[in-house]
Amino acid sequence: MKLTRLFFFFLTYLTVFLTAFSVQADDLLREARDYFSPLPEKAPARPDNPITPEKVALGKMLYFEPRLSKSWVFSCNSCHNVATAGVDMRPKSIGHRWQLGGRNSPTVLNAVFNESQFWDGRAETLEEQAKGPITNPVEMAHSEEMAVKTLSAIPAYVERFKAAFPDEQNPLTYTNAAKAIAAFEAAELRTPDAPFDQYLKGDTNALTAQQKRGLRAFMDYGCTACHSGVNLGGNGFFRFGVFNLPDEQVLPRNDKGLQDLTGDEADAYVFRTPTLRNVALTAPYFHSGAVWDLGEAVRIMAESQLGETLTNNEVADIVAFLESLTGKQPEIALPVLPIGPATMNKPDEG
Ligand code: HEC
Ligand code: HEC
Structure with missing residues (x-):
């Protein structure tokens, strides 16, 4: 009799304890859900720049394309290395002619979910953002004209832009290069x-x-x-x-x-x-x-x-x-970049 009482006593305590504990755990989760949402598995829709496999493939090439810089040394990946969580592991980035940038390079991973881009939010979208570094004198130091001229000289890129922007008369433009890079970032650089x-x-x-x-x-x-x-x-x-x-x-x-x-x-x-x-x-x-x-x-x-x-x-x-915020890092196979003809413009020109 005594033993049974003890058993029930114990059981009641155990139930109370377990209930309290699980309510507490649920409270934490419920409160967390008020503040945060899980990262979507799929890329968010981009009505102004629909994601297509052709555009993402082109954007990936351009992301790794050093010929978008004047020296043919720097690509987006130089300062946002996808093998190191989208950053360059330096206080300030090194750009054209070893110049030091003014700010730390933020990660490109999940940048698509930011409501604005850059530390001061000066670009609204990834499309707008991607136009910045190519012409920034301390980063890639090219000009829009030279970037387009360089890509136009390489036949494989002419074909790739046609495939990525099939409805356009003149698909190989600076704006479309930025759009393709943004599509790649949105599609692939999420964790x-x-x-x-x-x-x-x-x-x-x-x-x-x-x-x-x-x-x-x-x-x-x-x-x-x-x-x-x-x-x-x-x-x-x-x-x-x-x-x-x-x-x-x-x-x-x-x-x-x-x-x-x-x-x-x-x-x-x-x-x-x-x-x-x-x-x-x-x-x-x-x-x-x-x-x-x-x-x-x-x-x-x-x-x-x-x-x-x-x-x-x-x-x-x-x-x-x-x-616990470290997500599944993207596994990006390096793209093979097409070689241009010997007659095309050279590094440091323009
Ligand atoms: C009032 C707004 C505000 C609050 C509250 C706040 N942060 Fe921040 N946090 C910022 C801003 C703005 C920056 C960027 C600062 C900069 O570098 O200019 C930042 C940067 C950071 C960074 C550096 C991220 C990076 O990539 O460099 C960490 C880590 C961080 N916050 C964690 C926290 C933690 C933990 C708390 C609570 C103890 C907190 N923050 C509270 C606004 C806030
Ligand atoms: C020389 C280094 C360098 C290169 C090359 C470079 N970036 Fe950046 N990037 C930076 C720095 C530094 C910032 C922050 C600048 C600021 O906020 O003023 C930045 C900001 C960004 C951001 C904003 C992220 C955020 O959280 O606000 C994105 C996205 C980005 N870069 C993508 C790119 C792409 C795409 C390319 C290639 C077209 C590129 N970057 C080339 C250094 C670089």
């Missing part, structure tokens, strides 16, 4: 199926206990005010230093961010929030590329954006959570 995506889809075992603590802290501290949605960022503009300006190395005072575009002092040090997807793979951090340690970046964020000082454990938990 679905991160542990956090699996979690959001309902697999509550996809995150470790520490990652769950990190997610809890991330939401409770309010990192979500700026890092939410599909990309945990990429969709808002905020001052780097809402509470405290970071030191000058992390936030060089000569780069005013959005203010340099708008001329409005209220926009000083305002930047577009970067995505946190794959952030564990994309050091160094911030537009300055000044911080190599992810924990350090998290600590700086808490202090500058939220006025909070995190404990070492909280930092470790949040870093563990950020590691």
Whole structure:
């Protein structure tokens, strides 16, 4: 009799304990779903630039095409290496004639889910963005005319543009080159199926206990005010230093961010929030590329954006959570680029 009572007593406790625990777990998931959505498995539709296999194949060639640069040395992949999570692993990129760019190279992975492009959001779409680096004097340093002239001299490209833009009279244009690159980025440079995506889809075992603590802290501290949605960022503009300006190395005072575009002092040090997807793979951090340690970046964020000082454990938990944002990296087979005739223009011309 006594034993049975004990057994029931134990059973009741066990049930209460298990219920409480699962409700808690569900609360975390439910709250996370209010802030974040899983990365779609498929490329989002692009009504103004429909994705076709021909366009993606061309865009992939152009992404790896060094002859889109004046020196024939730099391609998009030089600074957004798809073998290293879409970044160049440098504080600032090296471009034409070894010039140092002004900002850290952000990842191209999942850029299609950003609402605007560049640290200051100055391009709205990938199509618009892709036109920038080719003519940027410290990046690829070409001109639109020379880029088109170069591609037009290579018969295989003339055919490829015809196939990718079949309804157009004059398919080989600078705009279409950018469209093809954007189609490739949208179709191939996505990283679905991160542990956090699996979690959001309902697999509550996809995150470790520490990652769950990190997610809890991330939401409770309010990192979500700026890092939410599909990309945990990429969709808002905020001052780097809402509470405290970071030191000058992390936030060089000569780069005013959005203010340099708008001329409005209220926009000083305002930047577009970067995505946190794959952030564990994309050091160094911030537009300055000044911080190599992810924990350090998290600590700086808490202090500058939220006025909070995190404990070492909280930092470790949040870093563990950020590691759960590493998705399935794209497996890109290198395209074979067509050789042009000996008579075509040469490197450093134009
Ligand atoms: C010399 C290095 C370099 C080259 C070459 C280069 N980029 Fe970039 N890219 C950068 C840097 C640096 C930025 C950030 C600049 C800024 O925000 O002011 C950037 C920004 C971007 C972004 C915006 C991502 C975001 O989160 O805002 C995309 C997309 C991108 N580049 C794609 C490309 C493509 C496509 C090409 C080839 C046509 C290319 N890049 C060539 C260095 C480079
Ligand atoms: C008020 C908006 C805001 C809040 C709150 C915020 N962030 Fe940020 N976060 C930003 C902006 C803007 C940047 C880009 C700063 C820059 O480099 O100019 C950024 C950058 C980052 C980066 C560097 C990403 C990279 O690729 O370089 C990390 C990591 C990060 N945030 C994590 C966090 C964490 C963790 C929290 C909460 C403790 C947080 N953020 C809170 C706006 C915010």
